[in-house]
Amino acid sequence: MLALHGRVAAPISHLGTKHQGRRAVQLFGRPTSTHKQARSAVTPMAQKRAGDEEKMALVNKAKCFIFDCDGVIWKGDKVIDGVPETLDVLRSLGKKLFFITNNSTKSRAGYLKKFQSLGLPVQAEEIYSSSYAAAAYLESINFQKKAYVVGEEGIQEELDLKGIKHIGGPADGSKAVNLKSGEYMHHDPEVGAVVVGFDRYINYYKIQYATLCIRENPGCLFIATNRDAVTHLTDAQEWAGNGSMVGAIMGSTKQEPNTVGKPSGFMLDNIANTFKLQKDEICMVGDRLDTDIMFGKNGGLSTCLVLSGVTTEETLLSPDNKITPDCYMGQLSELMSVKDKLKVAA
Numbered sequence: 001m002l003a004l005h006g007r008v009a010a011p012i013s014h015l016g017t018k019h020q021g022r023r024a025v026q027l028f029g030r031p032t033s034t035h036k037q038a039r040s041a042v043t044p045m046a047q048k049r050a051g052d053e054e055k056m057a058l059v060n061k062a063k064c065f066i067f068d069c070d071g072v073i074w075k076g077d078k079v080i081d082g083v084p085e086t087l088d089v090l091r092s093l094g095k096k097l098f099f100i101t102n103n104s105t106k107s108r109a110g111y112l113k114k115f116q117s118l119g120l121p122v123q124a125e126e127i128y129s130s131s132y133a134a135a136a137y138l139e140s141i142n143f144q145k146k147a148y149v150v151g152e153e154g155i156q157e158e159l160d161l162k163g164i165k166h167i168g169g170p171a172d173g174s175k176a177v178n179l180k181s182g183e184y185m186h187h188d189p190e191v192g193a194v195v196v197g198f199d200r201y202i203n204y205y206k207i208q209y210a211t212l213c214i215r216e217n218p219g220c221l222f223i224a225t226n227r228d229a230v231t232h233l234t235d236a237q238e239w240a241g242n243g244s245m246v247g248a249i250m251g252s253t254k255q256e257p258n259t260v261g262k263p264s265g266f267m268l269d270n271i272a273n274t275f276k277l278q279k280d281e282i283c284m285v286g287d288r289l290d291t292d293i294m295f296g297k298n299g300g301l302s303t304c305l306v307l308s309g310v311t312t313e314e315t316l317l318s319p320d321n322k323i324t325p326d327c328y329m330g331q332l333s334e335l336m337s338v339k340d341k342l343k344v345a346a
């Protein structure tokens with residue numbers, strides 16, 4: 001087992017919000033004062049692809065880069081072209097690199113193996129996942145009860161590392177509900193949090209169990225690792241993301257979850273505090289506007305969108321889009337066009 005990161009600073013200081021249509025989505029606990037926060041995070045500006053000048057300014061300003069994984073580093077199990085070389089160049093310039101994924105199916109140790117299997121030299125302490133964020137959040141509030149997991153091994157492994165008791169997860173993947181007359185499902189009254197992450201084996205049993213805990217156990221928390229609409233489970237197509245699992249339980253409980261993954265700033269605060277980084281020295285590179293770029297903007301980071309993932313240029317430039325990155329490019333390796341003009345980090 002890997003002890004990957006230090007203890008999370010509590011209490012949580014950053015509350016992010018995002019709009020989905022007209023509804024405010026609550027991130028981390030507090031009812032949102034949505035309009036104020038959302039306005040500060042969306043600065044409409046002229047958009048054009050980053051040229052060499054913008055790329056140089058972006059890299060020279062940043063002492064640290066935070067990369068989203070799916071859509072920036074890889075798609076499914078394939079590394080995106082030019083990524084290894086680009087990471088090497090940034091490291092040779094003395095930049096600190098971190099990798100943050102909203103995908104909760106693996107723990108940080110699981111992601112370390114994935115990076116290694118893809119031939120990407122990454123250190124354990126450079127990886128943050130929403131599975132970790134869920135466990136670190138519960139630790140930060142001194143959670144002493146049991147968690148019910150709708151999700152995969154990643155969440156369970158991270159809860160184990162924090163010594164948090166849990167039930168559910170893959171073990172409930174094969175459980176079926178038989179709705180015979182008088183059928184009654186019992187649930188554990190000791191469950192004090194339901195953690196919902198991406199779950200390929202979600203079923204009616206899990207949805208009902210999670211619903212009972214949230215509705216009937218006084219004060220039971222509803223935690224979403226993320227609410228991403230779609231994800232690249234394979235490189236051939238986009239697949240329904242954790243937003244679909246969270247949505248099912250929101251539907252039955254009529255409650256908003258606390259979201260611990262991007263765009264919530266929980267992992268950002270952890271990185272900045274642990275590694276003593278100023279937020280304005282960090283550049284967030286991501287492929288999603290409502291998670292990655294919002295995460296960067298909420299946190300006061302520079303932001304760069306890449307078009308190698310879920311966002312098209314048309315969506316970015318549409319008048320309906322209100323989330324504007326500082327710059328955008330086709331894919332990460334486009335930074336290589338200025339590699340000979342970049343400065344070593346001070």
Ligand SMILES: O=C(CO)[C@H](O)[C@H](O)COP(=O)(O)O
Pocket residue numbers: 068069070071100101102103104105197198226227228229230231232240241242243
């Ligand atoms: O729904 C998901 C699976 O839980 C996520 O959308 C997805 O995998 C996000 O990955 P990343 O943050 O690396 O783009």
